[in-house]
Amino acid sequence: MQLYLVQHGQAKSEDVDPDRHLTEKGQNDVKKISFFLKKYGLSVDAIWHSGKTRAAQTADILASGVVVNQAIAQHDGLKPNDAIGPLREELVKADEDLMIVGHLPFLSKLASAIVANSESADVITFQQGGIVCLEQNEELAWSIRWMVIPELLP
Numbered sequence: 001m002q003l004y005l006v007q008h009g010q011a012k013s014e015d016v017d018p019d020r021h022l023t024e025k026g027q028n029d030v031k032k033i034s035f036f037l038k039k040y041g042l043s044v045d046a047i048w049h050s051g052k053t054r055a056a057q058t059a060d061i062l063a064s065g066v067v068v069n070q071a072i073a074q075h076d077g078l079k080p081n082d083a084i085g086p087l088r089e090e091l092v093k094a095d096e097d098l099m100i101v102g103h104l105p106f107l108s109k110l111a112s113a114i115v116a117n118s119e120s121a122d123v124i125t126f127q128q129g130g131i132v133c134l135e136q137n138e139e140l141a142w143s144i145r146w147m148v149i150p151e152l153l154p
Contacts, residue, residue, distance in 0.1 A: 001136040002145070003091065003114075004044065004099040005107050006033075006062065009129040011054035019053045029129035029150035030058050034065030036153055037131070043067035045096035048075035050103060058129070059101040066099065078102045084110045084119065092140075114142045127151075 009026030011017075022030070044066055049059040051074035063072050077086050080103040087110060100107070104126055111134065112121035123144065124132055130149035136142050
């Protein structure tokens with residue numbers, strides 16, 4: 001199983017836009033990642049996002065470059081300060097490739113918990129619009145396979 005974790009693209013401040021839509025830079029950064037993924041034919045069974053505007057927009061942009069076999073959907077338990085336990089348990093039962101578009105600190109805690117068995121391990125430094133691929137092996141252990149951030153792409 002592969003799990004793709006994506007921090008949403010740069011969003012407008014709450015003062016400027018209470019719904020926090022992506023900025024132009026945020027949209028462009030996510031488009032770069034989407035174009036990169038399209039070149040490599042990335043396929044996932046589903047893309048889940050938190051339901052927050054910035055995450056939903058990011059998921060929609062990424063879907064233009066990724067083959068999504070089932071759906072792009074809002075999924076409970078992915079907000080910035082949600083507990084990771086319920087999703088971690090759900091991932092134990094999953095065997096399909098999945099992309100999750102979310103927020104910090106949630107994504108950082110989730111990645112640290114499944115890779116290092118500690119929410120506070122800080123195994124990945126997420127960047128807005130960036131994507132991290134985690135892979136689960138046959139013994140159900142997780143490792144970091146690769147990471148791409150918008151600044152690396154033309």
